[in-house]
Amino acid sequence: MQWETVIGLEIHAQLATKTKIFSGASTAYGAEPNTQACAVDLGFPGVLPVLNQEVVRMAVKFGMAIDAHIAPYSVFARKNYFYPDLPKGYQISQMDDPIVGIGHMDIEVDGQSKRVGVTRAHLEEDAGKSLHEDFHGLTGIDLNRAGTPLLEIVSEPDMRSAKEAVAYMRKVHELVQYLDICDGNMQEGSFRCDANVSVRPIGQEEYGTRTELKNINSFKFVEKAINIEVERQIEIIESGGRIIQETRLYDSDKNETRSMRSKEEANDYRYFPDPDLLPVYISDELRAAVKADLPELPQLKRARFIADYKLDLETASILSSSKELANYFESLVKESDCDAKICSNWVNGDLSGALNKQGLAISQSPVTYQRLAGLLKRINDNTISGKIAKQVFEAMWSSEDTADAIIEAQGLKQITDSGAIEMIIDKIIADNPGQVEQYLSGKDKVFGFFVGQTMKASQGKANPGEVNKILQGKLKR
Amino acid sequence: MHTKTIAQLAQGLHTGDFSSVELTQAYLQRIQQYQSLNSFISITGAQALAAAEQADLAIAQGKAGPLTGVPIAHKDIFCTQGIKTSCGSKMLDNFIAPYNATVVEKFTAAGLVSLGKLNMDEFAMGSSNETSFYGNVQNPWAENTVPGGSSGGSAVAVAARLIPGATGTDTGGSIRQPAALCGITGLKPTYGRVSRYGMIAYASSLDQGGPMTQTAEDAALMLQVMAGFDPKDSTSVEHEVPDYNADLNNSLQGLKIGLPKEFFDAALNSDMATTIEAAINEYKKMGASVVEVSMPNLKLAIPAYYVIAPAECSANLSRMDGVRFGHRCSNPADLNDLYIRSRAEGFGTEVKRRILVGTYALSEGYYDAYYIKAQKIRRLISDDFNKALQEVDVIMGPVTPTPAFGIGEKTNDPIEMYLADIYTIAINLAGLPAMSIPAGFINKKPVGLQIIGNYFAEAKLLNVAHQYQQVTDWHQQTPHGFE
Numbered sequence: 001m002q003w004e005t006v007i008g009l010e011i012h013a014q015l016a017t018k019t020k021i022f023s024g025a026s027t028a029y030g031a032e033p034n035t036q037a038c039a040v041d042l043g044f045p046g047v048l049p050v051l052n053q054e055v056v057r058m059a060v061k062f063g064m065a066i067d068a069h070i071a072p073y074s075v076f077a078r079k080n081y082f083y084p085d086l087p088k089g090y091q092i093s094q095m096d097d098p099i100v101g102i103g104h105m106d107i108e109v110d111g112q113s114k115r116v117g118v119t120r121a122h123l124e125e126d127a128g129k130s131l132h133e134d135f136h137g138l139t140g141i142d143l144n145r146a147g148t149p150l151l152e153i154v155s156e157p158d159m160r161s162a163k164e165a166v167a168y169m170r171k172v173h174e175l176v177q178y179l180d181i182c183d184g185n186m187q188e189g190s191f192r193c194d195a196n197v198s199v200r201p202i203g204q205e206e207y208g209t210r211t212e213l214k215n216i217n218s219f220k221f222v223e224k225a226i227n228i229e230v231e232r233q234i235e236i237i238e239s240g241g242r243i244i245q246e247t248r249l250y251d252s253d254k255n256e257t258r259s260m261r262s263k264e265e266a267n268d269y270r271y272f273p274d275p276d277l278l279p280v281y282i283s284d285e286l287r288a289a290v291k292a293d294l295p296e297l298p299q300l301k302r303a304r305f306i307a308d309y310k311l312d313l314e315t316a317s318i319l320s321s322s323k324e325l326a327n328y329f330e331s332l333v334k335e336s337d338c339d340a341k342i343c344s345n346w347v348n349g350d351l352s353g354a355l356n357k358q359g360l361a362i363s364q365s366p367v368t369y370q371r372l373a374g375l376l377k378r379i380n381d382n383t384i385s386g387k388i389a390k391q392v393f394e395a396m397w398s399s400e401d402t403a404d405a406i407i408e409a410q411g412l413k414q415i416t417d418s419g420a421i422e423m424i425i426d427k428i429i430a431d432n433p434g435q436v437e438q439y440l441s442g443k444d445k446v447f448g449f450f451v452g453q454t455m456k457a458s459q460g461k462a463n464p465g466e467v468n469k470i471l472q473g474k475l476k477r
Numbered sequence: 478m479h480t481k482t483i484a485q486l487a488q489g490l491h492t493g494d495f496s497s498v499e500l501t502q503a504y505l506q507r508i509q510q511y512q513s514l515n516s517f518i519s520i521t522g523a524q525a526l527a528a529a530e531q532a533d534l535a536i537a538q539g540k541a542g543p544l545t546g547v548p549i550a551h552k553d554i555f556c557t558q559g560i561k562t563s564c565g566s567k568m569l570d571n572f573i574a575p576y577n578a579t580v581v582e583k584f585t586a587a588g589l590v591s592l593g594k595l596n597m598d599e600f601a602m603g604s605s606n607e608t609s610f611y612g613n614v615q616n617p618w619a620e621n622t623v624p625g626g627s628s629g630g631s632a633v634a635v636a637a638r639l640i641p642g643a644t645g646t647d648t649g650g651s652i653r654q655p656a657a658l659c660g661i662t663g664l665k666p667t668y669g670r671v672s673r674y675g676m677i678a679y680a681s682s683l684d685q686g687g688p689m690t691q692t693a694e695d696a697a698l699m700l701q702v703m704a705g706f707d708p709k710d711s712t713s714v715e716h717e718v719p720d721y722n723a724d725l726n727n728s729l730q731g732l733k734i735g736l737p738k739e740f741f742d743a744a745l746n747s748d749m750a751t752t753i754e755a756a757i758n759e760y761k762k763m764g765a766s767v768v769e770v771s772m773p774n775l776k777l778a779i780p781a782y783y784v785i786a787p788a789e790c791s792a793n794l795s796r797m798d799g800v801r802f803g804h805r806c807s808n809p810a811d812l813n814d815l816y817i818r819s820r821a822e823g824f825g826t827e828v829k830r831r832i833l834v835g836t837y838a839l840s841e842g843y844y845d846a847y848y849i850k851a852q853k854i855r856r857l858i859s860d861d862f863n864k865a866l867q868e869v870d871v872i873m874g875p876v877t878p879t880p881a882f883g884i885g886e887k888t889n890d891p892i893e894m895y896l897a898d899i900y901t902i903a904i905n906l907a908g909l910p911a912m913s914i915p916a917g918f919i920n921k922k923p924v925g926l927q928i929i930g931n932y933f934a935e936a937k938l939l940n941v942a943h944q945y946q947q948v949t950d951w952h953q954q955t956p957h958g959f960e
Contacts, residue, residue, distance in 0.1 A: 039576055043796040045569065046556045046578060046675040048710050078792050080839070082816055089795020139812075141800065270839035272848060275682035275789055277711050 001238070002202040005230050006210070007165045007195055008157035011172055012150045013182040014126070014190040015058045021125050021149035022049030022092065029188050033142035037128070041147040043087030048276050051076075055149040056280055058181040059099045059123055060290045062151060065179055065297055066118050068103025070287065076123075076277045080270045085128035085141050093152075095271040098122035099280065105155075105175070106299065107167040108317075116168050117156030124150050145189075151181070157196065157207065162226035166219050169193055174298055178323050192217050197226055198243070199233045208233070209243040213257055216250045225250035229257050301326055309333070309340035318348055324362045328369050336373035338380050346372065350393055367396050375403035388412050388460055416463045418470060421454070424462065425470055428453045439475055447471065478503055479638040480955060483547055483695040486641055490536060490546040497529040497536070497546030501590055504548045508592065508639045511959070514615045516633040518553045519561050520593040528590045535588055544698060545588030550640045552631050553594040554601055555581050555686070556675040564677045565597040565609040565627075568797045568804045568823030578675025579707045580644060580686050587702045595643055596630030599825045600794065601651055601679040603627050604897040607888055608827040615884075616659060617956035619922050622881040625655030625897075631689045632659035637959045642690040642699050646676060648683045649782055650876070650901025653913035656689055657876035657925025660915045662942065662952060663689045664696045667932050668908035669714035671700075672707030678793040680786035681712070683905040692952055693914065693942035697721035700935060716933050724936045725943040730764035732941065735869035739775040740900060746879050748919045753875050756916040756926045759948060760873075760941075770865040770872065774857040778903035779895055781858070784838045784851035785906070790828075791835030797823060830891065859907040862929070866909075871941055872929040875900050876913045880922035900927060910935050914942045915951035923951070 020027055023040035040047045063070045075097040078090040100121035107114050128143035153172060159165045173191055176182035184191050198210035211233070216225045228250075233243050248257040296304075298320050305316040305326075319329045325347070333343045351372065355365055375392055378384050384392065384407060395406045407413055415421055428450060429436055439446040454467045478486075478495065489495055505522050525548070532546035556562045556574035563569045577585065584591065598608040606614040606629025616624040617637040624633045628645030632655035635643050645652040647665035656663025664687045671686045678684060688699030701722070706715040734757065741750060757767060799805035799819030806818035824832070838847035865872060878899060887894040904911045909929055916926035926945075930938040946952050 042801055044574065044576075044802065045562070045564065045572065045677040045796065046574065047576075048674050048712075050709060050711050080792055080795065082795065082798060084798075084800050084812065087796060087801065088792075089798055090792050268841045270792075270836065270841075270844075272788060272792070272839055272844070275680075275712070276678075 003199045003230075003234050004202045004204075005160055005162070005226070006157045006198045006200060006207055007159040007162070007226060009155045009159070009165060009169060010194045010196070011153040011155075011169065012192045013153060013172070013176045015055050015149040015151055015181055016183050017052055017054045017058070017149055019052060020147035021052050021055050021123065023147055025147065027148050029185075031144055033131075033140070033144060035144065037143035037146055041087065041143055043089070049092060049274075051277060051280070052149065055123055056099065056282070057286065057290055058179075059121065059151055060282060060286065061179050061181055061294065062121060062153070062176065063100035063103060064291060064294055065175055066100075066103035066105055068118060068121070069101030070282055071097060071099055071101055072282050073097065074099040074122075074280045074282075076274045076280070077271045078274045081267045083127065083130075084139060085130045085143065085146070087128065087143060087146055091125060091127065092274055092277070093124035093271075094122035097279075099282075105168060105171050107164065107171050109161070109164050109167050114164065116158045116164075119154045119156050121151055121153045124152060126150050151176075157198075157210075162223040162230070165195060165226055166223045169219060169222055174321055178295060178298055180295075186217055189217065193222060195222060195226055197229045197233070199230055199237070209245050211243065211245065211257075212247045214247060214249050214260065221250060221252050224252070224255060225257060228255055232257065295323065309344070311340065311344055315344050315348060319344060322362065328362050328365075331369040332373055332376070335370055336376040336380070338373075338376045342376060342379070346376065350390060354397055366398075367393070371396055371402060378403055378407060382414055382416065382463065383407065384412055384414050385460065385464060388414070412461060414463050415458055415461045416466055418466055421458070421462050421466055421470055424454055424457050425450070425467070425474060428457065429474060436475065447475070450475070479507055480960070481641065482691050483544065483641045483698050484692070486547050487544050487698070490532075491541070497532040497548075497590060498526060500546065501525050501529040501548055501592065504592055504640060508634075511637055511639055514617060514633050514637055514639075515612050516596050516614050516630040516637070516639060517550070517593045518563055518565070518596050518611050518630070521560055521591065524560070525590050525592045528585075532588050532590055542587050544702065546590060547642070548590045548592050548640060549584060549642050549644070549699075550592045550595050550631070550634055551581060551584075551644045552597050552628050552646055554597060554646050554677045555644060556677065557581050557591070557594065560594065562594065562677070563610070564601070565599040565611060566823065566825065566828070567610040568820075569677075569802075570610065570804065572802050574675070576675060579672035579709060580676065580703050582675075583702050583705075584644075589702070592640060595628070595634055598627035598629065598651075599828050600677065600790070601627040601646055601648055601684075602790070602827050602831055604650070604654060604894050605882070605884075605887065606630065606655070607884065608825055610825060613884055616881050617959050618660060619881060621884050622922065623658070623884055623886075625658035625877075625881065627651040627655075628663075628689060629655050632656055632661055632663070635659070635661045635689050635691060636956060638955060642688060642695055644686060644699075644703070645689045646684055646686045647901075647905065648679050648685075648786060649905050650898040652687050652689060653876050653901050653911060653925065653927060654898060656913040657927075658881040658923065660918075660923030660925075660951065660954060660956075661689060661691060662693055662696050662915070662946075663687065663913045664700060664935065664938065665904070665911050666700065666704065666935055667714075667910045668905075669712055670716070670910070670933065670935065671703045672705070672710045672713045674707055674709040678789075680789040681793060682789060683782075683786060685905070693912070693939050693946055694722070694725060696912070696942070697725060697939045700939075704935075714933075719936050721936050721939055724940045727940050727944075728764065729760065729941065729944050732760065732763075732765035732871070733869040734760060734765050734767045735770035735865050735872040736767055737770050737772045737775065737865070737872060737874060739772050740874035744878055744896075744899065745875055749875050749877075749879065749924060752917040752919060752924045753873075753926060756945070757873060759945060763944060763948070768869060770869060772858070772861040772865065772903070774854065774861050775903055777854045778858055778906055779899060781851040781854040782902045782906060783834065783895060784847045785855065787831040787835030788838045788848055788851075789835065791832045791839065794824075794828070794832055799823070827891070855906045858903050862903070862907045862909055866931045870930070870937065874927050874929075876925035876927040877901075880919050880924055904929055908932070910938055912938050912942050914945060915954070916945075916949075917951055918954075923954075
C-alpha cells in the first residue's frame with residue numbers, strides 16, 4: 001500500500017524581550033541558576049503577573065507578517081499541572097482566545113511552492129529547568145527560564161513529508177528573525193519544535209491517528225525524527241497493529257522515538273481564564289504602529305532582488321534568507337558600485353565559505369561590507385585580477401587592513417604596462433624554442449603554456465587580457 | 478487610651494498628649510493581657526517599638542503624615558518582609574516573605590506602626606475563624622461564640638480594643654461578617670480599589686482588602702492610605718482616589734435607600750429583621766427615603782460563589798507544593814510522594830474541600846456546566862445590583878442571618894457554614910463596595926447593618942455610615958471585661 005504522511009508543527013519561538021512576560025526579571029541566557037528569577041517568577045504567595053506589553057507588539061507583528069487575523073481581544077488562561085520547574089502549578093498561556101488567529105506561510109520544496117496554514121499563535125510563559133545531574137540523586141531546579149515569553153505557532157496538518165516540515169520550520173525560523181522578535185538560537189532553545197505525525201493510505205480523506213514528537217530541536221533532527229516515526233507507524237499498521245495516540249520523545253543518539261505518555265495518561269489541564277490578568281485589547285493605534293514598523297519580508301525581498309539585481313532565483317533565495325545577509329549584500333552593491341552578480345558571487349562564495357569554516361554569522365564577519373567593497377573596486381578597475389583578489393581577501397580576513405593597503409604592501413598590483421609584459425614574453429619565447437615550434441606547427445594547446453609561463457613569471461600580476469594580446473602578436477603563424 | 482479611635486489617637490500624637498512609643502507599649506501590653514482571645518498569630522513588639530521611635534522622631538521634626546505613629550495590625554494574609562506570613566495555615570507556618578504587600582508598604586510609608594499579624598481562617602476560607610491552623614479566635618462579646626471569618630482575628634482585636642484598626646480581606650464577606658459579629662465597622666472596597674499585590678490569593682477575582690475599625694471615620698482614614706492604583710496589580714483600577722473624609726458630614730436628606738426584598742425573607746431571623754428595620758428608621762429620621770428593590774438572582778449567589786471561588790483557589794494554591802517554600806513532608810520517596818504528603822499535611826480540611834470542589838468544577842466535561850454557568854450567574858447578579866443602583870443611592874440589609882453562633886456549632890456542616898455569608902457573597906460577585914456597621918444587639922451579641930454602594934462610591938458609603946454613627950452609639954460599645 002502507498003502511504004501518505006501528514007504533519008503539523010507546533011513551534012515555540014522565544015520572544016526577544018529584555019524582561020520576562022510577566023515580571024521585570026532579565027531574560028538573558030546563561031546566568032548562574034536562579035539569579036534571574038524574581039519573586040513573581042518563583043511563584044511566591046501573593047505575587048501577581050503584569051503583562052510585558054512588548055510581547056503583545058511582537059505577537060501582532062508576527063501575525064501581520066503571516067497575513068493572520070489579529071484578535072482584537074485575547075485572553076490569558078491558566079494551564080494547570082504540577083511539575084517542580086513550573087513554580088505556580090500552572091502555566092499562564094492562551095486557550096480559547098489566542099492573540100493571532102488563522103494565517104499562512106508559503107514554502108518551496110523541490111522548486112514547488114506550497115501554502116501551509118497557520119492555525120493560531122498564542123503567547124505563554126516558559127517553565128524553568130529541572131537539572132538531574134550533579135545533585136546526588138536529587139533534582140535541582142533552575143528558574144531563570146521561568147516566565148520567558150514564548151510565541152507558540154501552531155500549523156495546520158498541511159505538510160506531507162519531513163522535507164516539507166523542515167522547509168516550513170526554516171521559513172518560520174527565517175521570519176521570526178527577520179521580524180526581530182526571536183534570536184532563532186536553537187542551541188539555547190530559543191526556537192523549538194514539536195511535530196504531530198500521522199500516516200494514511202493515499203487517497204483516504206480521514207486522518208490517521210497521530211503521535212506528537214517532542215524534543216526535536218534542530219532542522220536535521222526534525223527530518224530524521226519524522227522519517228523514523230513515519231517508518232514506525234507504517235510498519236505497525238502493515239503488520240496489523242494500530243497507532244496509539246501518544247506523546248513520543250525523539251532520541252537523537254539512537255535515532256528512535258519512544259513513548260512518553262499516552263492520551264489516557266494525558267493531563268486534564270483545566271484551563272480557565274487567569275483572573276490576575278485583564279483581557280488584551282489590540283487598539284487600532286497599536287496595529288498601525290506595528291504595521292509601520294514591519295520590515296520588508298523575505299518573500300518580497302527575494303522578488304525585488306530578482307527584479308532589481310537580475311539575480312537568479314536560487315541566489316536571490318539565499319541572499320534573502322537572512323536580513324543581515326541581505327543587508328550586507330545590498331550595502332556591498334551600493335558601496336562598491338560593482339555589478340550585483342559579482343557582489344553576489346563574492347557574498348555567497350568566498351565570504352560565506354570563510355564564515356562557515358569558522359562558524360561565524362554574517363554579523364560577525366571580520367571583513368565588513370565596506371572592506372569587501374574596497375576589494376571589489378580594485379577588481380573592477382583592473383588593479384588586480386580575480387585570482388589575486390582571492391589572495392587579498394584571505395589577507396583581509398586575518399588583518400584589519402584595507403584591500404588597497406594589502407595590494408600595496410604585497411606588491412600585487414596588476415601589470416598592465418605592455419612594455420613590461422613584452423619583456424617577460426620575449427624571454428619566455430627565447431627560452432622555449434621547442435614549444436614555439438610546436439605552436440607554429442599547429443598545436444593550439446601550447447598557447448596556454450605560454451600564458452601560464454607568463455603569469456608565473458609575473459607572479460600572477462600580469463593583466464591576462466594584455467598577455468593574450470601580446471602573445472598572439474608575437475606568435476603569429 | 479485604648480478606647481480611642483484612630484482619629485483621636487492621631488490627634489493626640491500630633492498635640493503631644495502621648496508618644497507613639499507610649500501608645501505602642503500600651504497596646505502591646507493589652508495584646509499580651511488578652512492573648513487568650515487568640516487574635517494574633519505573630520506579635521512583633523521589637524519591630525513595632527523601633528517603628529514607633531521613628532514615628533515620634535518624624536512627629537518631632539514636623540515630617541509626620543496624618544496617621545504617623547498610630548498602631549495597627551495586619552491580617553496574616555498580607556505579606557510582610559522578614560516577618561512570618563502564615564495565612565492561617567500550617568502550609569506557610571515557616572514562610573517569611575522577602576517582600577511587603579503593597580498595602581503593608583503603604584501603611585509603613587504613612588508612618589503607621591504594625592504590632593503584628595492577625596489570626597484568620599486558613600487561606601481565608603471560612604466564616605468562623607475555626608479553620609485556622611493557629612486555633613479559633615474567641616468572640617469577646619459572648620463566651621464560646623465565633624468571631625466570624627475569615628478576618629476573625631482582625632475583628633476581635635479591634636472589638637477588644639487591642640488595636641485601634643486592622644486590615645482585613647473580603648472574598649465572600651470576610652471583612653463584613655466578622656465586623657458584624659464583633660460589633661465593629663468594616664469596609665470592603667470596590668474590586669480593584671485596593672492593590673492585591675502581596676495579599677495571598679484565595680479567589681483572585683473576588684479578593685479585596687479593606688479596613689476594620691471602630692468607626693466609619695477611621696475606616697475613611699485607613700482607606701485613604703490603602704486605596705489606589707498599583708502597577709504591580711493588573712486588576713487594580715486607575716481611578717482617582719478622592720478625599721474620603723471630605724464627604725463624611727454631608728447631610729443624608731433625600732438619600733434613597735433600596736431594600737432588596739430577598740434580604741428580608743424567611744431566612745432572616747425575626748430579631749435580626751427588627752434590628753435592621755430599627756436602623757433603617759434612624760435613616761428615615763435623617764431624611765432618607767426607602768424603596769423596595771428586587772434581586773431575583775440573589776438566591777444563586779452561594780452556588781455560583783462556591784464554583785468560582787474554589788475554581789480559582791484550586792489553581793492559586795497549587796504553588797504550595799513543598800518545592801520552594803512552605804511545608805515539606807519529611808523524607809519524600811519521590812516527586813509524587815513529596816506533593817501528596819506535603820499538601821495532605823500542610824492543608825486543613827476546609828482548604829482541601831475547596832481545592833477538590835474547584836478542581837472538579839474545572840475538569841474536562843464539567844467546565845461548561847459549572848464554571849461557565851457560574852460566570853453567567855455572576856453577570857446576572859451584577860446586573861441585578863446595577864439596575865437597583867440606578868434607582869437608589871445605597872442598598873441596605875443585614876450582614877448575617879443571625880448574630881454570632883457557637884464555636885463548633887457549624888463545623889460539621891459546611892453548607893450551613895456557607896449560608897452564614899448569604900447576604901455578603903453576592904456583593905463580591907458584583908465587585909461592589911459594601912460596609913458593615915454596628916446596628917444593635919440581640920442577647921448582648923452585636924448585629925451589623927450592611928450598606929452597599931455603587932462602584933467606587935466608598936466616600937458615599939462612609940458618609941452614610943458616619944452619619945448613622947453620629948446619632949447612635951452602638952459602635953462605641955465595648956465588650957464586657959475589655960472596657
